Amino acid sequence: xxxxxxxxxxxxxxxxEALILATLADGPRHxxxxxxxxxxxxxxxxxxxxxxLYPILHKLESGGFIDGSWDEPAGKRKRRQYELTDGGREHxxxxxxxxxxxxxxxxxxxGRSES
Amino acid sequence: xxxxxxxxxRTGERLALPKATRSLILVEIASDLEELFNHxxxxxxxxxxxxxxxxxxxxxxDEALAELVRIHSDARSWTDRIARRVQPLWERLALALIVLFxxxxxxxxxxxxxxxxxxxxxxPILAIFLVxxxxxxxxxxxxxxxxxxxRLHDSLATPLFLGxxxxxxxxxxxxxxxxxxxxxxxxxxxxxxxxxxxxxxxxTATLAVALLVALxxxxxxxxxxxxxxxxxxxxxxxxxxxx
Numbered sequence: 001x002x003x004x005x006x007x008x009x010x011x012x013x014x015x016x017e018a019l020i021l022a023t024l025a026d027g028p029r030h031x032x033x034x035x036x037x038x039x040x041x042x043x044x045x046x047x048x049x050x051x052x053l054y055p056i057l058h059k060l061e062s063g064g065f066i067d068g069s070w071d072e073p074a075g076k077r078k079r080r081q082y083e084l085t086d087g088g089r090e091h092x093x094x095x096x097x098x099x100x101x102x103x104x105x106x107x108x109x110x111g112r113s114e115s
Numbered sequence: 116x117x118x119x120x121x122x123x124x125r126t127g128e129r130l131a132l133p134k135a136t137r138s139l140i141l142v143e144i145a146s147d148l149e150e151l152f153n154h155x156x157x158x159x160x161x162x163x164x165x166x167x168x169x170x171x172x173x174x175x176x177d178e179a180l181a182e183l184v185r186i187h188s189d190a191r192s193w194t195d196r197i198a199r200r201v202q203p204l205w206e207r208l209a210l211a212l213i214v215l216f217x218x219x220x221x222x223x224x225x226x227x228x229x230x231x232x233x234x235x236x237x238x239p240i241l242a243i244f245l246v247x248x249x250x251x252x253x254x255x256x257x258x259x260x261x262x263x264x265x266r267l268h269d270s271l272a273t274p275l276f277l278g279x280x281x282x283x284x285x286x287x288x289x290x291x292x293x294x295x296x297x298x299x300x301x302x303x304x305x306x307x308x309x310x311x312x313x314x315x316x317x318x319t320a321t322l323a324v325a326l327l328v329a330l331x332x333x334x335x336x337x338x339x340x341x342x343x344x345x346x347x348x349x350x351x352x353x354x355x356x357x358x
Contacts, residue, residue, distance in 0.1 A: 030146075030147070030150065031143065031147045032147040032150040032151050032154070033150075035172070036151075036154065049172060049173075049174070050144070050147060050172055050173040050174075050175070051173065051174055051175035051176050051179040052179060054140070054143070054144070054175065054179065054183055055179050055182040055183045055186060058140075058183060058186045058187065059182075059186050062186055077145075077146050077149060078142070078146065079143075079146040079147075079150065080142075080143040080146065080147075
């Protein structure tokens with residue numbers, strides 16, 4: 001069993017963190033790109049509101065899991081871009097393991113649907 | 116004028132953070148709003164619909180804003196807290212008076228031969244001062260080039276590092292100089308008194324210069340931090356359509 005366990009009171013936050021880190025594992029993204037990509041990749045299951053996104057991004061950044069920088073393309077408005085750090089990669093691996101354990105435990109209790 | 120001016124003002128008013136931190140967050144939100152707006156327009160929505168959809172997507176609940184405030188209140192370093200707290204004119208004047216007092220005291224005590232009593236450790240301290248001076252001039256030039264506030268913000272640690280280095284050299288130099296003097300005194304006790312008084316004079320004079328350089332570094336940092344905060348704030352004002 002994984003040493004890192006999800007806090008059931010903070011499942012939504014852990015879920016959002018894992019989604020953001022996993023998306024950033026594919027390369028740097030801007031905030032709006034993260035929200036749109038997560039929504040698209042999950043087939044609309046995870047609809048990310050930026051109101052939820054900013055506190056999570058800033059918390060991950062202050063924790064050293066992601067690194068934010070200003071992207072300033074010539075002649076364009078500057079944008080905040082985030083990329084995964086090595087610490088973030090490790091955190092993502094821990095979250096992934098913890099979610100696997102959590103989901104297995106969940107279905108072992110409720111059972112999987114036959115349909 | 117940004118089409119999201121009202122929305123950004125409303126969000127800014129709900130963010131109980133120092134101006135510069137709040138500005139950076141608003142700049143981030145403003146750029147995401149514009150990108151989302153363009154995305155929705157490309158999807159075929161009218162400009163009004165796209166703007167409303169972007170605002171709806173970015174709108175933050177009171178809980179989310181409180182969380183953001185908490186994160187940034189925790190993350191701010193003590194140096195940031197000082198730089199952003201010391202804003203009123205009377206506090207700036209008080210700081211200037213303290214600096215003037217130290218500089219005037221040093222000037223009154225120095226004579227025509229300032230290097231007479233100083234120890235050899237004055238040279239690295241002077242080198243630190245020259246680096247500080249060069250750095251300060253270069254940074255001020257970068258401010259006028261409107262360089263990225265983040266890059267300017269990252270460079271703020273340098274004056275603090277140089278100030279600390281000056282203090283370390285000053286105190287370490289004092290220790291080493293006193294050790295050397297005590298060693299010499301042990302071999303020729305008959306000259307101990309003049310040796311000791313000269314060493315103490317040299318050490319205190321060198322330490323005083325080290326302290327002045329550290330003070331200058333502190334002032335340089337304070338001026339630069341104030342300018343960075345101002346630039347960050349101006350950037351946010353531009354995005355919000357105020358300027």
